[in-house]
Amino acid sequence: MGTSKLLMSKMSEGKWNLDLKNIIGIRFKKLGKIYFFNPKGLRVKKRDKVIVETSQGEEYAEVLIPNRYVEDDKIVAPLKKILRIATYKDTKRHEECKKIEKEAFKVCEEKIKEHKLNMVLTEVECKFDNSKIIFYFTADGRIDFRDLVKDLAAIYKTRIEMRQIGVRDEVKRIGGNGVCGRELCCCTFLSDFETVSIKMAKEQNISLNPSKISGNCGRLMCCLKYENDVYEEKLQHLPNIGAIVKTEDGEGEVDSIEILKEKLRIKFKNEDGVYTYKKYDAKDVKIIKDVAREQIDEEEIQNKKELEELEKLEQEDKKVLGGE
Numbered sequence: 001m002g003t004s005k006l007l008m009s010k011m012s013e014g015k016w017n018l019d020l021k022n023i024i025g026i027r028f029k030k031l032g033k034i035y036f037f038n039p040k041g042l043r044v045k046k047r048d049k050v051i052v053e054t055s056q057g058e059e060y061a062e063v064l065i066p067n068r069y070v071e072d073d074k075i076v077a078p079l080k081k082i083l084r085i086a087t088y089k090d091t092k093r094h095e096e097c098k099k100i101e102k103e104a105f106k107v108c109e110e111k112i113k114e115h116k117l118n119m120v121l122t123e124v125e126c127k128f129d130n131s132k133i134i135f136y137f138t139a140d141g142r143i144d145f146r147d148l149v150k151d152l153a154a155i156y157k158t159r160i161e162m163r164q165i166g167v168r169d170e171v172k173r174i175g176g177n178g179v180c181g182r183e184l185c186c187c188t189f190l191s192d193f194e195t196v197s198i199k200m201a202k203e204q205n206i207s208l209n210p211s212k213i214s215g216n217c218g219r220l221m222c223c224l225k226y227e228n229d230v231y232e233e234k235l236q237h238l239p240n241i242g243a244i245v246k247t248e249d250g251e252g253e254v255d256s257i258e259i260l261k262e263k264l265r266i267k268f269k270n271e272d273g274v275y276t277y278k279k280y281d282a283k284d285v286k287i288i289k290d291v292a293r294e295q296i297d298e299e300e301i302q303n304k305k306e307l308e309e310l311e312k313l314e315q316e317d318k319k320v321l322g323g324e
Contacts, residue, residue, distance in 0.1 A: 019073075023075060026065075027062060028060075037082050042082055044067060050082050052082050056127065057128070060090060060093070104126070104152075122173055131158070132158055139164060143164070201224055234259050243290040247278075
């Protein structure tokens with residue numbers, strides 16, 4: 001909603017509120033998260049380059065969301081400031097940083113081999129104000145890189161920071177397409193990685209074949225998280241498969257569940273021992289006796305080892321990366 005439309009909407013609703021804040025949205029990397037900043041009276045356009053104030057010092061960034069007004073309670077205060085629209089000198093400094101990053105990447109790779117460290121360098125970031133250079137890497141477990149840091153600090157005469165990232169971050173940098181045929185979520189809109197588990201796949205009745213629920217990174221697909229809250233909420237008031245229920249046609253057993261539609265397929269056994277099936281809305285069925293939800297199907301048994309390995313990798317990533 002544009003600024004004028006927002007103001008008119010508030011007036012028509014009788015909710016005129018003078019506490020509207022002028023903000024802009026910027027990002028520091030091509031696939032990075034969008035952050036809101038205080039423009040401090042500056043008018044900017046989408047794709048403009050700006051210099052902003054951060055907790056790490058001055059940074060060069062790109063405008064993704066130009067000036068707009070939002071309600072005060074919709075933002076997390078206090079917002080950091082936009083210092084200026086990038087000048088020619090700022091742009092040249094940014095280009096210089098990119099050259100340093102490219103060179104530092106090669107140098108660091110050589111030093112990693114020299115010190116025989118079991119790690120893979122993925123990215124280098126040179127801070128705009130030359131306060132430090134950050135080297136991002138992946139590794140199985142912890143790495144003692146103290147000697148490596150000393151060598152790099154001697155070469156670049158600035159603070160060196162080694163930052164371990166997960167395989168998801170690595171795939172985000174490389175890019176690619178998912179099994180759905182679309183570009184990977186982490187390469188388009190996903191800025192934060194949340195914990196994913198096998199339990200989420202089970203609750204959504206998704207195939208427990210590891211090749212179908214793991215992404216390009218070899219970890220559980222992030223999209224398992226997207227609808228999980230909805231499934232959890234609906235499952236709270238739905239019976240489990242195997243539950244005995246009462247319907248308008250008599251007592252039967254829950255054979256399958258369409259969770260999002262809240263429909264149940266009930267099987268009935270007649271006097272000859274033959275089963276018949278019929279679907280009902282969950283609201284039209286009364287639970288007589290429920291059963292435990294934790295059930296292991298045939299596919300889960302077949303892939304038990306691979307599924308346990310996927311779950312183990314999730315836990316190891318969380319431990320190594322400090323819960324990220």
